[in-house]
Amino acid sequence: GDYITLEHEDPNEEKVLKMFHPIHTYKMKRIKNFKAVDLHHDIFKDGQLVYDCPTEMEAKAYLKSNLEYLWEENKRYLN
Numbered sequence: 001g002d003y004i005t006l007e008h009e010d011p012n013e014e015k016v017l018k019m020f021h022p023i024h025t026y027k028m029k030r031i032k033n034f035k036a037v038d039l040h041h042d043i044f045k046d047g048q049l050v051y052d053c054p055t056e057m058e059a060k061a062y063l064k065s066n067l068e069y070l071w072e073e074n075k076r077y078l079n
Helices: 056-069
Strands: 016-022 027-031
Touching: none
Parallel strands: none
Antiparallel strands: 016 027
16 A cells, blocks of 8 residues: 655654555554555656656566555456
């Protein structure tokens, strides 16, 4: 799931994370075995493009390699 922190916070330093639905906050789960990954990358810096966009094949390979990290209840194989 997504977990939002302040820039100086590192969730990997925590032993347990409390994850909850942003609207239905009564839906929550405590996660003990996790690896937090930073999903933000610079695209533009000082008005210059600094990000190399992956090819379509690279994007598909990345998607397939990351499916194993999703909980089964969150997987929807529509496409």
